[in-house]
Structure formats: C-alpha cells, structure tokens
Amino acid sequence: MCRLAMKTASEPFSPFSVLTAMEAMQEGYDGSGLGLLLRGLKFADYKYNAQDPILSGIAHSEAALVRLDHIMDKAGFTLNYDHEFEVKKEMIEAQDRHKYILRVYKKPVTWNKLSASEIEHELMLIRLALRANGEAHGNDLTAFSLWPDVATIKEVGWPLEIGLALGLDSGRITSRICMAQGRQNTNYGINLYACHPFFLQGVATMTNGENTAFIPIKDWLTGRAFPGYIGYQSDSEVFAHILHYVTRQLKLPLEAYKHVITPLKNDELAVHPQGDFLRGLRDACRRLIIDGPNAVIGTLPDETAMLVMDAKKMRPATVGGKPGEWAIASEMCGVDAMIPDRDRSKDFQPMREHTVIIPPDRQELQIWSQFDQLPIPQAA
Amino acid sequence: MVSVRSIANTPSSLTPNDLPWIIEHREDRCTLCGQCAAVCPVGTLNLTYMRKRMPHLVLSATERGSSYKTFVGIRQSTEIGKRCIGCGSCSLVCPNEAIQPLQNPGRDRFRFVNNQQGEPAKRGGRRNVPGASLLDRLIFDRISMLTDPALDAGRHEFSCNTLLGRVLPPEEYVRRKLAGEWIPPVREIFPFVIGSMSFGALSPNMWLGLLQGVAYCNEVLGIPVVMATGEGGCPPWVLRSPFLKYIILQIASGYFGWDEIIRAIPEMQCDPAAIEIKYGQGAKPGDGGLLMWFKVSKLIARLRGVPEGVDLPSPPVHQTLYSIEESVMKMIQTMSMAWNFRVPVYPKISGSTSAKSVLNNLVRNPYAGALLIDGIDGGTGAAYNISMDATGHPIAANVRECYLDLCAQGKQNEIPIFAAGGVGKNGNVTQNGMALIMLGASGVHMGKFMMQSAAGCLGTESNRCNVCNIGLCPKGITSQNPKLYRRLDPDQVAQRVVETFMSIRTEIKKVMAPLGRSQSLPIGMSDALGIDDKDVAERLNIRYVC
Ligand code: SF4
C-alpha cells in the first residue's frame, strides 16, 4: 500500500511540512520512493512569474544535461532561473543523479502569436521530446513536467530522507499546493516515471490502490492518438489522463469525472435528473470505468483540488482543514499532522458517490454527489 | 472357401463392426418388450426371430442329425441410412439395461462409403473434435486479491452486462447530445447470448421453452438475456408480444419469414433487441441455410410464406451482394430504417482471415451496430461434413486480431465484437466465454451449449447423434414431428434455461472477483489471460504460463 498526502493553503508553505506529515502514516508504506508535485510556487532566491514554464526532471549525466540544454535552446527557451538543490549525495540511494532539474524558462518569443491551447500543446510536445531523448539514451534524462507554476520531484528512497537530501527543509521553495506520495508503483515494475503524482498539461493526480481495469483503459487512451497519452509504467497514470480527457478534451466539468470513472447503476440513473445523458456518457466512456480499490487525489491548473473514491470504496481517505488551508490524506493521522488546529468534527471521508472539491479560494469544501444535478445546462 | 458370389457382398457392405456405433445387447437381460426398437429414431434395431442349429449325436437312421431352435433377438441394421447414431435412446427406455450403443474403438469403415449416390456425407450438430479446445486451455492468472482487498463473488455487486449497438466516440456523443441529434441505439444485454437457431430448425416446443426461459431471466431475475432467431422469422404472436424485445431477428439470404415480420411492424408493442444480418456461419462458411422438406410443417410454411413440404435452401450469399461493402451498407441502412433507427443492426460473418476487412468496413459505416464472428467450431442444423470439419477459421485468433485492429484505431468501444463458435462445447461455457471477452469480445453467442444444457441434446464431439438435419431428433429439439417434439416439455426447457443463466452469472462473478473486477465486464483484459503454449500465447498476444 502507498500513502498519499496533499495540502493546499492560501499562504505558501514548505513541502517539508507535508513530508513530516507522511511520517505519521509510515506503517502504510515501505519507503521505496517519493513523488512531490508543487503548484503556486514561491522561491526564496528568485522572484518567479507564474506564467513562466518550469521544467522538472533529472539529468543522470553531464551529457544528458548538455542535450537538454540543446533541446531547450533550439526550441527557443531562455533559462531564467536554475534552482540548485543543496544535494546531500550520500543520503540518496541512486548514484547516477547528475543534476536534479528545476528550472524556470522564458517561453520562446515565436510563441507570442500562438493561442493558449497551442502553447499548452507545444509545452507538452517539448516535455515528450525530452523524455524520448532520455529514453533513446538509456534513460539518462527524465522529464516529469514542463508547465507554468508546477514543479515535480521524484526519487527512490524514504520520503523524509529524500526531502533532507534535497534540502527541502531549508524553505527555499514553498508552494500553495503540495501533493506527496510515498512508495514507488510496485505493480508494474520500478521506474521513476511510475512514481505518482502523474502530470499532463496542468492536470495532476495521485492514487493509492490497484486499478485492475488498467490494460483496457490504457489500450483505449493509447488509441486516442493524443501524444500525451503515453507512459503507463504505472496502472495509476490512467487516472490523470482520464481527468485530462474529461476536462480538457471533452470539456466537461470536473464533476463529470466521477460519472466517467465510476458511473451510476441503471436504477440510479433511472431516477437521476440527467439519467439519459449520463447513461449515454457511461456507454461512450465505458472503457474508462475504473475498477478500484482506489482513492484519487487531483489538482487542476487553477489550483482546484479534489478527491474521489472508487465505486467499491475499499480505500480510505480523509479531508479536513479550515478556511484557507485544507489537507487530504490516506489516513486521518496524516491530516492531523498537516493541519492540527482544525475542527475535527468537520473532517470528511467521501463515500462512493462523492467528489470532494476544494475550490481555488479555499474557503470551504464542496461535497458534490453523483446523484446531484451535473452543472451542464444543455444536458438537463 | 466359397465363391465370392455366394455371399452377400457389395463394395458398400458393412458389418456392425464397421459402424461408428455398435449395439451391445444382453440377451440374458432382454425382456423382449420392444421399446428400444420402437424408440430408435433411425430404425436401426430390428426385433427378429433368429434360428440356431442344435447339433446332437443320433445313432438312428430315421432321425435327423440336428434340430433347430428359434429365438428372438435384436439385429442392428448395417444399412448406411439406418446405422446406429449412438443416441442412446434405446438405453434410456430399456427397463433392464439390456442395450447400449458403444463407440467403435477402431476407425470405422462406414466413413468411406457414406457417400452413396454421389451425395457427400452430411450431418447436423457440431464439428466433432474431441478433447480440450483452445478456449478450454485459457486460464485467468492475474489474481489481484494478493495485492488488494478481496472481492467476494457472493457478497459484492458485480456489473457484468455488455453493450450491443454502435457507441459513439465520447466527443461526438457529447456534441450530438447537446445538439439534440440522433444517437445510435444501444442495448445493455447479458454477455452470453442464445445464438441464432431458426424456428424451422428448432421444434416449436424448444423455441417456446427458450423464449419462456429468456423472459423469466429478464423479468424475474433481472438477467437481460437475449436470444437470436435464425433465418425464417418468428411466430406471429411473438412478433406482436412484449417478448419481442428479448429477440434478435435474423435476416439471411433467403429472406424467409420477413414478409410476416414486415407486416407485423405496425402492430409491434416493442422493438426487437436487434437485427442480425447473416452473411455467413462458422460451421459452413459459404453455404446457405437448408431446411429439409420434412421440417417444413404447416406452421413453418406459413411463417416463411412457402408451400408445405418443400426443401428450403437459402442461397450462399445475399442477392444484393455485389460487394460486401455495398451489401452491408444497403442492408444495414434498410433494416435500420425499417425501425426508424431505433434498433441496432449488425452482420454475422463466418470466421475468416478476411474478417478484418469486413470489420474495417463497418467502422466506416455509422449505422453498423456490432460484428458477430462465428468460428469454425460453430454448430448448424445441417451441413456437409467437409464444410463443418475443414472450412472456416477458429474464433480465438480471429476475435483477437479484430479487437487489436480496433484498438489500433481507438475504436474498440464503438463497434462491439461478438464471438461464437465452440463456446461451451465441452461444457466450460463461462470459462470459454470469459476468455473470449478478455481477448476482446464484447459478448458471446452459444447455440449447441444451450441445446445441451437446456434441452438435453444428445450430441457430442464424438459424433454422437448429430442427426439434427433429418428431422428425427430423438429429444424433440430439432424436429417438426409432433410425435418427437412432444417429448420435450417447454416448461422444463424454460426452467433449464433459467438454471443455466443463473449458473453462468455466478461463474462470471467467480471469474471476475479474483481478478479484482466488479465494475465492468473485463473486455480486452488480456493481462489476465495465460496459456501453456508459447505459440498460441504469441499469436494471441497474451502471457505464456507453465
Ligand atoms: S443408440 Fe439410438 S440409434 Fe442406436 S440403436 Fe439405440 S436408439 Fe437406435
């Protein structure tokens, strides 16, 4: 089993506070890895403009770093800030990490004439090109994300130790959202790309549990001929891609995600105000029905955070907090560790029909049920 | 040695030992009741007086050297048309277990002469390949219980239905729905379908029993089972009944029964489940249907709009078939239009290396609702042995290939593939069906298995019985002779249909639970399949296990 922790707050905080919270849940993981995804970034030694893309990854050799620079140069990016981690090499298990990359770039000037969605497409293609380049050279270059205001760190080892080894305790990086997952995916082989959170064009998710419907879902996503639907070193990566598909390709509201991954049953649809639309949606997206047990935690580019469960609800997750500050964790003690001074009686454990949404203003939790009306006026 | 002419001997002469089935009769137990001879469907048994010489030693010149004893016994006909078919009806009725057919352990000589008058061997039933089939050897080996909380087949809820009908890509669905445009009809059905067997091939009692059972499954148990008619229509009362929604109506190259169907459309209370256009049949690809004259009873003649007692051959292909593309398009559109685009329409083809081209044609046809591929192990009411034995394509590789082809185009959810041909031929119906589903089928059709399970069909892969083609079905399943079909009680058939589907449903859960699947049928979940044969594993793109 793996453990998940996510904190979202109006005021930036150190990711290290989330790592310490994960220690509270340590019985649940084996310390085989850590994945961190930060949004709403603030650097102590650099004034960051949230429009500028940030590249996150690892160059495993000098040559890989040179190739990376070359690719970025050629694409027209200008390096604005190169975050130098204070790495304590002896604390890292893997010996081939030449440089952890967290760099802020200025977008190519030629992109000025591109639309927002074209830019987003280009950013994805560059990240995929970096990834492909690494894969073509014995995996010496790993690119996790290239996106404005998003930083990703993934490494093998015990989460707290990785945090210390990378100097995350120094407070040089803070963020308004921190998603953290402890443990490498072990269902389909160990690989840095297999580590949660998964990211695609601003959409990120992390999950615990096994998705037994992985292969049919993967086959279907791969068939979309969308360049970003690749990878699948982990069965959980599909959760991020389905969220991407529902919100970005189908342009449906976030609430529709739940109807796609865990559709209602016939008798429930029969009494739902949009039963007819939802039944058709279920049929059309049938290959995206997940088969948990899973708890899926996701965040969107506007800093919305969300939590959903699989339909069997055989994985735990709790959300709690107070206006301006919320936390989601696989165990209540994880929430306690992240936000101790909250009203615990308001903690919430979603059931199979719920989508917990923490909107960007972070004032209150929205608990949306699949039995409620979906916010699509035309489909009513 | 005597001269050749003095013994009865022709090139086609056979002795009981040359026949596929040899009768073992125990005189010491026989009561001479004659029931076996009366029940034998092919009239192979003759109760005969036989004479036996009783030699004894005489010394007197006035007495003869031997006397004769007459006794009554059973004689097995060695005539080709009357050879024992091993059905076992005689054993069933014998009060003293005095008689039983035994399979000839050697290679019978009968097969070499079973072409009298130049007519090649024909039979009904099955392909006759005994032993475990390939589908029987596919196992489900990805057990997720080890890594995650267990599903309980008896306690948790399982969603095991499938979809029949054209499903739009999600983007197009959302667009059309919001714009209020036509959405193709889709039926949610149980993935095990009673495959097409015509009202002419099946007896009225069999048909009624199946329909009653199907209705019970739907209306009482909530298992949405559908059944397909073969060519030849459907009884008029069914067409006008609310049960029509459980029926897939087939149109084949003879168009038999369609006058009656078209006339009934305005009076239908509901739409049929779907329309199946038969282009081919796994058991006899390239051959049309054939209903022999003795099966064309008054009712059948009325349904099919033909005179009574005439042979009813269907042409091998549809008259409209200039090219498959054109035909599929025309027929699918015509049929869709007949029900105002509310009923899924799909073709049934025989398994073939060319199945993929039909499939790709369907992908481009926005009205095509599915593709049913019938493999070489499919059954039939009547076919030439050579068609049944050696013509066609096994279903597993055919389905897999088509599914992977759809995956490559990202269209595997849009055109469901249904598989048929040998599902449950050795009794492992759920295993076979689920294996095909994990290879990529959305569901399976089964005919022979239903006859065996629900009506006690005597046929086996060792060429037992298999005389469905001559109207003498000993169980009354495939006969229009009231004397025979009265043997079959429709209520009992219905009950067996229900029992069969209840057990399939339980077994589906028993397969899905350990794989950690309960939310949807594991279509294409090929990571759960393994086989102990490297070549097959490679061909099907699944795991080799040993
Ligand atoms: S087994 Fe069937 S065909 Fe053979 S003798 Fe008995 S009743 Fe007749």
Ligand code: SF4
């Ligand atoms: S019992 Fe009837 S249906 Fe079965 S094989 Fe014999 S003739 Fe055919």
